[in-house]
Amino acid sequence: MLRKREQKLIIEIWDRLTPVAEEIGADALFRLFTTCPGSKTYFNHLDISARSQHLRTHGEKIVLAIADGARNIGQLSETMADLQTLHAYTLRIDPTNFKLFTHCLLVTLAGYMGEDFTPVAHRAMDKYLSAFSAVLAEKFR
Known part of the structure; x- marks a missing residue:
């Protein structure tokens, strides 16, 4: 999975981005809902327009x-x-959405990090987010 150096890099990235978690999360969710309209199913009761308070x-x-x-x-x-x-038993989210969201999050992170989103950072973050998605989906098996 992740090497120690990659783990350290991922922690550093998230520590740096935590103060803007709200913006990053809202942008990634909006990107998900725009590119994968079927993912909106679970959010019918919320305002999912760009930059809404719910997002x-x-x-x-x-x-x-x-x-x-x-x-x-x-x-x-x-x-x-x-x-x-x-997510598995109460919300019954289709686990495919976890993978779709993490792809949208990668694009969002690239935009926020700019030049700091190096190929090494991209690879490490992709590996971590893939593991995160897989862990969330474990109860569905």
């Missing part, structure tokens, strides 16, 4: 959970256990 609030929750997972990457399944259960 900002939910986006921040997602980004902070991802950042928390990065800090506990060695125990990702344990750290995300409550979210696994919530």
Whole structure:
């Protein structure tokens, strides 16, 4: 999976981006809903227009959970256990949406980080977000 150097880089990136978690999350969610309209199904009761307060609030929750997972990457399944259960049994989210969201998040991160989103950072973040998506989807198997 991730080498120690990649783990350190991912933690550094999320520590730097946590203050703008709301913006990053809202942008990534809006990108998801725009490019994958079927993902809106789970959000019919919310205002999902660009930069809406619902997107900002939910986006921040997602980004902070991802950042928390990065800090506990060695125990990702344990750290995300409550979210696994919530998404699988209560919300019944199609696990394909996790992968779609992480792709949208990668694009958003590239925009926010600019030149700092190097190929090395991109590869490390892609590996981490793939692991994060897989962990969230574990309860669906």
